[in-house]
Amino acid sequence: MTHPHNPKSKTQDHPSQDHPTQDQPAPVGPLNLFPIGLGCTGMTPHSYSDSPRRQEMIQVLRTAAELGVEFFDTSEIQGPYTGEQLLGDAFARAHTPPAVSAGSSAQPPTIATKFGWNIDNGEPTGELNSRPETIRRVAQESARRLGVERLDLFMQHRVDPEVPIEEVAGTVGELVDKGLVAHFGLCEASATTIARAHREFPVAAVESEYSLWSRGVEESVLPTCAELRIGFIAYSPLAKGMLSAQLTEPNADSNSPRLHPDNFAQNQRNAARVAEIAHRYDATAAQIALAWLLDRGARHPGGMLVLPGSINPARIKENVAAANVTLADDDRAALDNLLDTHPLAGERYVDKHLRFIDRD
Numbered sequence: 001m002t003h004p005h006n007p008k009s010k011t012q013d014h015p016s017q018d019h020p021t022q023d024q025p026a027p028v029g030p031l032n033l034f035p036i037g038l039g040c041t042g043m044t045p046h047s048y049s050d051s052p053r054r055q056e057m058i059q060v061l062r063t064a065a066e067l068g069v070e071f072f073d074t075s076e077i078q079g080p081y082t083g084e085q086l087l088g089d090a091f092a093r094a095h096t097p098p099a100v101s102a103g104s105s106a107q108p109p110t111i112a113t114k115f116g117w118n119i120d121n122g123e124p125t126g127e128l129n130s131r132p133e134t135i136r137r138v139a140q141e142s143a144r145r146l147g148v149e150r151l152d153l154f155m156q157h158r159v160d161p162e163v164p165i166e167e168v169a170g171t172v173g174e175l176v177d178k179g180l181v182a183h184f185g186l187c188e189a190s191a192t193t194i195a196r197a198h199r200e201f202p203v204a205a206v207e208s209e210y211s212l213w214s215r216g217v218e219e220s221v222l223p224t225c226a227e228l229r230i231g232f233i234a235y236s237p238l239a240k241g242m243l244s245a246q247l248t249e250p251n252a253d254s255n256s257p258r259l260h261p262d263n264f265a266q267n268q269r270n271a272a273r274v275a276e277i278a279h280r281y282d283a284t285a286a287q288i289a290l291a292w293l294l295d296r297g298a299r300h301p302g303g304m305l306v307l308p309g310s311i312n313p314a315r316i317k318e319n320v321a322a323a324n325v326t327l328a329d330d331d332r333a334a335l336d337n338l339l340d341t342h343p344l345a346g347e348r349y350v351d352k353h354l355r356f357i358d359r360d
Contacts, residue, residue, distance in 0.1 A: 029231025037071030039309030075114035092147025155185035173201035257346035290322035
């Protein structure tokens with residue numbers, strides 16, 4: 001049964017030409033945010049002692065906010081738990097907010113966190129768990145760790161085939177009614193799953209991998225989000241670092257076969273092409289890769305936010321500045337057609353991770 005408080009999706013007009021610049025927030029579903037966020041996976045300490053790294057990462061988060069970042073992405077499983085604790089210490093509404101620069105928002109940032117993995121005695125088991133009782137418990141615990149009364153965006157980390165998505169959406173809808181959650185989201189969900197969930201309770205945003213290298217969402221996920229005016233969050237927009245032109249050696253241990261030795265050289269040619277275009281703009285390859293996504297996001301009816309991850313303040317500043325890059329038509333076309341002329345080698349994930357991706 002459809003959730004009784006299922007309002008129509010909130011829609012907003014979108015610019016038809018240039019993507020938003022730093023002083024122009026963009027709609028992402030019902031949220032209105034600077035369109036470049038920060039993925040926080042790489043900064044999660046494994047233990048939450050009062051270590052120098054913990055203090056360093058708190059400062060990185062606050063620096064990102066000073067630079068204009070308004071959206072931070074974490075999950076219960078990061079650590080586990082320590083990713084949420086880190087953001088709670090940096091930004092908890094109950095704490096005195098850090099000073100921000102004159103050009104930045106003085107409001108607390110929007111934080112997305114996620115449920116959906118089984119954690120037993122503090123150790124992830126590698127199994128999915130989106131049972132209603134688990135969702136309710138995780139929401140309470142995540143809010144406590146983040147130091148908030150209400151979770152901004154509560155997302156299913158991966159679709160659990162053992163729990164109907166209508167049951168998941170309805171459970172989160174109940175948490176919205178109770179004031180514990182503001183918005184519901186999905187990660188790596190298929191178009192069919194997105195539509196089913198949205199019929200039960202409004203999906204505010206869908207987060208999936210999307211970059212110059214990973215365009216699978218263009219087939220059906222993005223069109224479904226556009227039709228339903230659902231915001232889209234693009235994670236790994238720099239192809240796990242390859243499109244930043246910072247990776248110069250293959251990594252046999254990477255969870256992405258595209259970075260493995262057998263595939264690296266072929267894929268690096270794509271990165272070199274992006275770097276050639278970047279040179280004409282006096283920009284970095286990372287900025288061009290992000291600008292391409294922002295350009296597409298400006299045309300997406302539900303709005304789009306890109307989510308590069310970094311623990312380096314200089315890189316975060318570089319990424320934020322991508323909002324000021326406007327691509328010429330010929331360069332946009334060259335990037336659109338990049339994979340036609342330089343096909344990729346390798347899947348985006350190794351099999352043990354790829355099996356958790358929901359597909360039609």
